Amino acid sequence: MRAILQLTDLHVEPRGVLAYGKADTASRLDALRPWLEAKAREVDLIVVTGDIACDGNVESYRHVREVFSNLAAPVRMLPGNHDSRSAMRAHLAGLTEASEAAAANDPVEFRFETEDFRVVGLDTLIPGTHWGEAKASSLARLEAIFDEDRRAGVAKPTILFMHHTPLHSGMPKMDEPFGNRDAFARVLAARPDVRLATGHMHRSIVGLFGSNVVVTAPPAALSIELDFGPEGGDAFRMEPPGFALHKLIDSSWVTHTGLVPVPDDFSGPYPFAGAVNPVD
DSSP states (O other): OOEEEEEOOOOBOOTTOOBTTTBOHHHHHHHHHHHHHHHHTTOSEEEEESOOBSSOOHHHHHHHHHHHSSOSSOEEEEOOTTOOHHHHHHHOBTTBSOOTTSOTTOOOOEEEEOSSOEEEEOOOOOTTOSSEEOOHHHHHHHHHHHHHHHHHTOOOOEEEEOSSOSOOOSOTTTOOOEETHHHHHHHHHTOTTOEEEEOSSSSOEEEEETTEEEEEOOOSSOEEOOOOSTTTTSEEEOOOOEEEEEEEETTEEEEEEEEOSOOOOOOOOEEOTTOOOOOO
């Protein structure tokens, strides 16, 4: 199949609780299940790039595990700024490669290999902070992977998933720092063929980071109002859930974005009132 399904920014609240007082993200998650079951038969892997819960709530992760378990394709999840690493380790067993016994601040990351391609998931979470970073340990891991290819004399097609993006969108409230940005660029400079697949921006965005193509997937919930004014990036609309599908053709990645056929009313914009970035 040589294909990867990406979902991002689910912002799941416990059943009966509306995200930011407006969005029933728990019911939306349930509505995704039939579509997920069908899509899982068409891909090698499903990756969820963070902001799985809206505030790190344990009940949200239990619900997510129900919906993403027993699919035809394996699932790997990464944390975003609204997630709790400790809660993910405890309640998303089998959907991450993280050990529940790991130290509190150890990154939740993964590596997935097939004969044809490689998928790497990096943890960009800085607990208690909206923006993210490429950690020194993550960069060392990435360099080691690229060294494997150099020693083998190959450049195995590789796609890199993470929550935060090094791209700027033009929406001031979302264009924040990205820690270790220059060091990240230096590591990637050795492999301009590597595709970056990110989330966080709640919009479908494509750009370049150095020579690497970056695709930010549309969100599964809470689509940010496209606004380049001074307050742009701080409000959302009720739009259908989105996804990205990354397909390896020959030795290059082609990315499609689309909408899941779950209806919504396009109301809004609404503010992200009372947003929480968990401290663990």
